[in-house]
Amino acid sequence: MPGLALMSAVAVDELRQRGLRWVMAGLGLLVLGAAAILGFGWVHLPSEWASLRWGLWGTLVVLGVNWLAAGWRGAIAAPG
Structure with a gap:
């Protein structure tokens, strides 16, 4: 059943892409957290x-x- 195998491959690829998008959203939150730490002055940078x-x-x-x-x-x- 090549049609079923193709559907499964497409479904797996879609899940992988969706997972990568979740990772991208998580990285965005992480970078925004770093910006908040820097913006509120919780990290002291050299002069x-x-x-x-x-x-x-x-x-x-x-x-x-x-x-x-x-x-x-x-x-x-x-x-x-």
Whole structure:
């Protein structure tokens, strides 16, 4: 039954893709957590990094939001 095998392969691939999207959403949350730690000043950066703090914070926020949105769209909002 080649049709059943193909359906199984497609289902397994879909589950794998959905799992990778969950991982991407989780990484987005992790990066946003790092941005929160940096933004609230819970990590003391060396004085030469003081001018880079908010640039680094903004980069982490943008990266985290993008990864979270990409993972969320794929894992939650995808049909099926």
